[in-house]
Amino acid sequence: MNAQPNVEVCLSPQLLHLYPLQNRVVVIVDVLRATSTIITALAHEVAGIIPVAKLEQCEAYKRLGFITAAERDGKKAEGFDLGNSPFSYMAEELKGKTIVFTTTNGTEAISKSSSASLILIGGFLNITALSKFLIEKNQDTLLLCAAWKGKPNIEDTLFTGALLHKLLPHFSSSTDDNLLALSLYQQSMLNKWELIQKSSHVKRLQGLGIERDIEFCLSEDLYPVVPYFNGEALVI
Amino acid sequence: MNAQPNVEVCLSPQLLHLYPLQNRVVVIVDVLRATSTIITALAHEVAGIIPVAKLEQCEAYKRLGFITAAERDGKKAEGFDLGNSPFSYMAEELKGKTIVFTTTNGTEAISKSSSASLILIGGFLNITALSKFLIEKNQDTLLLCAAWKGKPNIEDTLFTGALLHKLLPHFSSSTDDNLLALSLYQQSMLNKWELIQKSSHVKRLQGLGIERDIEFCLSEDLYPVVPYFNGEALVI
Incomplete structure (x- = not known):
């Protein structure tokens, strides 16, 4: 029997309980900007990114001496080293470092997916490498949109399409x-x-001056890498 | 100040907690087939439809002598008088009667919307009458897709578009x-x-033989009625 594996889109982490995760590959999608930034950082030789859902967890890591990155509502959160702009993660001094990262939507989507068999990070920046990996992997797959505070959004839905x-x-x-995601993409x-x-x-x-970030995050195939979660950090 | 009222789509009752209901008009959308059937029944002079979320509630009404209608997973539920096909609600003997009604998705969407200022029933069958009513009403409005067991669906999203x-x-x-709903509609x-x-x-x-139902439910403007919930039943 050569049944094809199944692929399914989930439009919001708030609907994730309706979709099975066990024995599935989950692709986390937060195009603007968390997953695009993670792809960029790892492609620029950041060693690993530890995703945490809450600011308090990020603070705890900071006290342990980690480099920390935090974004809330689109802005860099006060008191941390980095925000959520991919351009901040290309710096020479971050090479080989591990960064602890929390964002409004993306890191929550990762933490909710812990029962999946494999967690991957997707965005336009790695779309072709990711699709090749998934086809090769040949396993049931869920594409999880990080959405915006639970509400489905355009950019993640478009990417899944x-x-x-x-x-x-x-x-x-x-x-x-x-069908919804494909229709948006075709449109x-x-x-x-x-x-x-x-x-x-x-x-x-x-007004936050992130037009350059958005244009960058919509670029296709700048980085042929497929970040995955190793149980502790996102790595390639 | 002549600010326009706001209109917003919610793709699933499972996301409804993210959308304010107070002082809002809510339009319940379950094109296949609950809201289409409700519109049809009321247009054919059924006096009122009492929506209940659970089969047990429907049974309790049956013991009180009410005409009852129940659908689960697309089929008429055992032990009730009617299913969810609009054609069943055109009968002469139902005129002036009150029917108690439960369906897989539609009636749950109604019960979850109780804090709205007004609950309306929408479908292709009444789309123009409904749009005229909403424009006249000139109040913030939420279009709530009944979806399928929590997952967004094509037919309700298309209708909201x-x-x-x-x-x-x-x-x-x-x-x-x-934007998602409009894109699907335009596509x-x-x-x-x-x-x-x-x-x-x-x-x-x-295989359930409801092709005729589906074609009927997609017909536009057969009935220029706008059913609303009066606190107990859906009426026009």
């Missing part, structure tokens, strides 16, 4: 969530940037 | 859920039937 488009010849896909594939300009995320962050 | 399209000149709309406006054929609902119900 783009990834599904690459996966579908090799996976079975029959859910309405998948906007020629002008991703225009769609994202309408997103609540971009409107929310107007 | 179609309704948004009619409402947008008169409402402010800035959420990503709205498929020329061929609703083709999209719905791909939905998990239609696949799930293949």
Whole structure:
């Protein structure tokens, strides 16, 4: 029997209890900006990123001497070393270092997925490498959108549509969530940037000067790496 | 000040806690088939429909002598008078009667919305009458998709996109859920039937002989009525 593995999109961590995780690969998607930043950091030779869901956990690591990164509501949280801009993670002095990282949505999605058999990090920055890895892996897969405080968002849904488009010849896909994501992708594939300009995320962050970040996070295949969670940290 | 009221889509009752209900009009959307059936029944002079979330509640009403209707997983539940097919609600002998009704998704969405200022019932069957009513009402509005056991579905999302399209000149709309629904609508406006054929609902119900129901539920403006919940029953 050569049944294809199954791939399914979950539009929000608040719906995750409706989707099985056991024996599944989970891809965490937080395009703006957590997973894009994680991909960038690891591609620039950061040794590992320890994701934590709460600011207090991040503070505890800081007291132990770790480099810490924290973002809340799009801004760098007070008292930590780094925010959530991918450009901050290209620095020479971070090479070989382990960074403890918390963000509004992305790190919560990771912590909720702990019962999956493998947790991967996805974004436009690694879309082709990730799709090749998943096709090779040939296992049931869930694409988990980090969303915005529980509400489905455009950029993560769009990315899952783009990834599904690459996966579908090799996976079975029959859910309405998948159809929604694919429809969004097909509707906007020629002008991703225009769609994202309408997103609540971009409107929310107007004036914070992150236009350059957003453009960067929408770039495809800058880094052919597939970060995974080794039980303690995200590494490649 | 002439600020426009706000309209927002919620893709699943499981996300409803993220959306304010107070002082809002809520439109319950369960195109296949609960809200379409409710619209049909009331347009055919059923006096009222008492929505209950659980089969046990429906049984209790049956013991009191009420006409009862129950659907679970697309099928008529054993021991009740009626199922969830709109064609069953056109009968002469139901005119003037009150029916107690429970369905897999739709009636739960209604019961979860009790703190809204007004609960309305929407579907393609009444889309124009409903949109005119909402524009006239000029109040903040939430479009609540009943979904399928918590998971967002195609038919309800598509309907909210179609309704948004009619409402947008008169409402402010800035959420990503709205963009998702509108994108689905724009992608498929020329061929609703083709999209719905791909939905998990239609696949799930293949063989149950409800193709005629589905085609009926996708018909626009058969009934210019706007059912609302009066605290006890859905009436027009």
